[in-house]
Amino acid sequence: MGKYFGTDGFRGEANKDLTFEHAVKIGRFLGWYYGARLGKKAKIVIGKDTRRSSYMFESALCTGLVASGADAYIMHVTTTPSVAYITRVDDFDCGIMISASHNPFYDNGIKLLNSNGEKMDEETILKVEDYIDGKIDVPMAERAAIGRTVDYVAGRNRYIGYLISLSKFSFKNVKVGLDVANGASWQIAKAVFDALGAKVYVINNQPDGCNINTDCGSTHIEHLQKFVVDNKLDIGFAYDGDADRCLCVDEKGNVVTGDHTLYIYGLYMKERGKLLNNKVVTTIMSNFGLYKALDKVGIERRRTIRPHHLHQIRHHRRRHPHFPEADGSYAGQGKTHERAGGACCFLSAGTEERESKEQTGRTERPRCTGSRC
Helix, strand or coil: CCCCEECCEEEEEECCCECHHHHHHHHHHHHHHCCHHHCCCCEEEEEECCCHHHHHHHHHHHHHHHHCCCEEEEEEECCHHHHHHHHHHCCCCEEEEECCCCCCCCEEEEEEECCCCCECCHHHHHHHHHHHCCCCCCCCCCHHHCCCEEECHHHHHHHHHHHHHHCCCCCCCCEEEEECCCCCCCCHHHHHHHHCCCEEEEECCCCCCCCCCCCCHHHHCHHHHHHHHHCCCCEEEEECCCCCCEEEEECCCCEECHHHHHHHHHHHHHHCCCCHHHEEEEECCCCHHHHHHHHHCCCEEEEECCCCCHHHHHHHHCCCCEEECCCCCEEECCCCCCCCCHHHHHHHHHHHHHHHHHHHCCCCCCCCCCCCC
């Protein structure tokens, strides 16, 4: 980790730890580094969550980018996985997500993604920090070389279409509850499940800039548990502020963690001969009960550090298809899934749970012990 950027980007209280000036400088450096430095015009995409300060940081980043000659494509309020996906499939030089994830509204953060939609390499991030500290000079663009901003809500819409395409079954007459945490998924999640035919019931979908993650979302799963049971719903999904993690609740109000999903997903693919190398990868955060459950059904396993460490993600993605954490964040293989699961992970797993239930009359879940299951 560097002076400003940690595991989850440059994070802190808005205009105290992370300031408008910081954001302008980040934009200035990236616009030059991926563009004028290479004799071309950089193409960089930006997404944000619903925090009041996200709009300020979006403007600051765009100011820096266009001043250095880059074109800034604005996806507006959208999820971290959507920025990762669009960065890769639409051939952007890099992507930027403005969010502090599950933190309070007064915090914010800037996450930098490379052209593959993965965490930017440490070498480049250290150069960004050097520019912030005045150790590198970056020229201003002039005349026709000055960049522009481009409305790119179409990228968000294309990501919604991608999520819909992942589902193998109709959700017709399935009653789905969503807690969107007054955050980045407040429009996307409902649109996806509506398109799949589900009867969708949503809570915490009135963002005002100051209520993101406030007593809601995946960090306060108890509200969704009650909502699902009280309304006799079939399933529920709770997201955090930028929807890069998701927890599931079954019809009885039981929490289905990332460990449970990994087990269901892994078993589903093993039974169909689709589990690459008959192996799944977990982080050190996974519960020991998951390992016992995987051993029982003959699935090999491997532990690694948290998936935010890029070189580990690349290493394991080439060999193993599934890689989530107990909190619901998820990394999948290649072009099948983006870095974080959110709706992507649980749409796939949800259809697989449903097929399993239709065929056997029940959904298998691991017997886990401890607070994580």
